[in-house]
Amino acid sequence: MGQEKQSYLFPTFARYPIHLVKGEGSRLWDDKGKEYIDLMSGIAVTNLGHVPAKVKDKVIAQLEELWHCSNLFHVPHQEKLAELLTENSCMDAAFFCSTGAEANEAAIKIARRYAQEVMKTDRYEIITFYQSFHGRTLATLTATGQEKVQIGFKPLMPGFAYAKYNDLESVKALINDRTCAIMLEMVQGEGGVLPADPAFIEGVAKLCEENGLLLIADEIQTGMGRTGKLFAYEHYNVEPDVITLAKGLGSGLPVGAMLGKAKLIPAFTAGSHGSTFSGLPTIMAAGIATMETMLEEQLPARAAELGDYTVQLLEEKLAGNPLVAGIRGKGLLIGIELKQSAAELVNAIHEAGVLVITAGPNVIRLAPALTISKEELTEGLNILCSILAAHTAEVTA
Numbered sequence: 001m002g003q004e005k006q007s008y009l010f011p012t013f014a015r016y017p018i019h020l021v022k023g024e025g026s027r028l029w030d031d032k033g034k035e036y037i038d039l040m041s042g043i044a045v046t047n048l049g050h051v052p053a054k055v056k057d058k059v060i061a062q063l064e065e066l067w068h069c070s071n072l073f074h075v076p077h078q079e080k081l082a083e084l085l086t087e088n089s090c091m092d093a094a095f096f097c098s099t100g101a102e103a104n105e106a107a108i109k110i111a112r113r114y115a116q117e118v119m120k121t122d123r124y125e126i127i128t129f130y131q132s133f134h135g136r137t138l139a140t141l142t143a144t145g146q147e148k149v150q151i152g153f154k155p156l157m158p159g160f161a162y163a164k165y166n167d168l169e170s171v172k173a174l175i176n177d178r179t180c181a182i183m184l185e186m187v188q189g190e191g192g193v194l195p196a197d198p199a200f201i202e203g204v205a206k207l208c209e210e211n212g213l214l215l216i217a218d219e220i221q222t223g224m225g226r227t228g229k230l231f232a233y234e235h236y237n238v239e240p241d242v243i244t245l246a247k248g249l250g251s252g253l254p255v256g257a258m259l260g261k262a263k264l265i266p267a268f269t270a271g272s273h274g275s276t277f278s279g280l281p282t283i284m285a286a287g288i289a290t291m292e293t294m295l296e297e298q299l300p301a302r303a304a305e306l307g308d309y310t311v312q313l314l315e316e317k318l319a320g321n322p323l324v325a326g327i328r329g330k331g332l333l334i335g336i337e338l339k340q341s342a343a344e345l346v347n348a349i350h351e352a353g354v355l356v357i358t359a360g361p362n363v364i365r366l367a368p369a370l371t372i373s374k375e376e377l378t379e380g381l382n383i384l385c386s387i388l389a390a391h392t393a394e395v396t397a
């Protein structure tokens with residue numbers, strides 16, 4: 001293979017040696033015309049598949065009308081998307097932004113502001129979890145309980161403390177008179193596709209209630225139907241005070257949202273938070289069309305069904321494979337834990353024409369589109385399993 005051309009970019013991403021140029025549904029093509037089955041959807045972003053027709057049409061229609069409208073004016077599309085999101089969740093109000101990290105920034109800010117300006121306390125500390133992922137801004141990388149994203153960025157933000165995921169006692173031990181919120185993922189995505197135990201989530205919600213803390217659900221990866229419900233909190237008997245969304249919300253265009261309960265509305269008064277690109281008409285059109293498609297086509301239920309099918313197929317095909325330590329997930333967010341590093345195998349799977357990603361050092365993560373056909377899904381999974389089988393034969397030979 002020839003040497004890659006010199007890049008003009010900061011090398012912040014370890015990129016796979018593939019140049020994708022076109023996508024349609026769950027198929028992608030590279031610059032050499034090679035076809036791939038997509039079992040990753042960006043990273044749980046293109047939940048409707050690539051270039052979904054209804055979203056494309058709405059976005060193009062809006063591009064013909066108006067691109068930018070300052071938030072000094074009313075933006076009807078924001079009201080419409082906020083209505084769709086709140087009417088289909090336990091939430092009452094929305095703030096829009098462009099990325100997941102920004103949605104979590106808004107959540108962190110509203111938690112502090114609610115504690116200080118509405119409740120008139122001096123609380124500010126937020127409990128988050130080891131192995132979590134909440135973003136790359138200074139506040140959200142501090143919230144992220146993984147040292148690897150924090151190296152070289154000291155001093156970190158004050159006001160965060162880390163508990164152990166699925167360990168209620170470790171949460172209890174951190175609550176004090178400075179605590180204002182607990183923030184968590186319902187399935188730790190980047191941390192290795194680790195689902196929360198129902199008793200843990202319900203216990204955390206109870207601790208929040210007893211101690212007057214906000215429960216913030218980072219649903220940036222688990223939201224938008226991914227886990228088999230529109231939002232993953234619906235799997236549990238809880239109602240968060242705040243939900244953050246991004247990834248799947250705009251089908252690949254940059255839409256983020258922080259949703260909150262009515263009691264939080266007085267915390268975000270005029271001038272307290274904002275962004276130039278908050279809720280632009282064009283990206284709101286993408287969000288509206290994505291939500292409408294999600295609801296009309298009942299895609300969360302489809303994710304649940306295809307997720308069960310995927311786990312069953314993998315368990316059958318990978319049974320007894322000495323490389324595999326376990327298969328877990330929720331809906332169409334699935335992890336195959338290996339007894340070795342996943343990176344090398346992921347490259348081999350890509351070469352065989354199936355796109356998957358890692359989650360942590362030794363987990364292969366699957367996050368296919370919720371619209372993938374059962375045939376394409378089966379074909380992709382069979383290729384993946386055959387690569388794992390071939391690799392096993394190689395290492396045990």
Ligand SMILES: *Cc1c(COP(=O)(O)O)cnc(C)c1O
Nearest residue numbers: 099100101133134135220221246
């Ligand atoms: C991806 C992700 C984020 C960060 O979103 P960006 O859009 O990359 O800023 C935050 N939390 C979770 C759970 C994520 O999966």
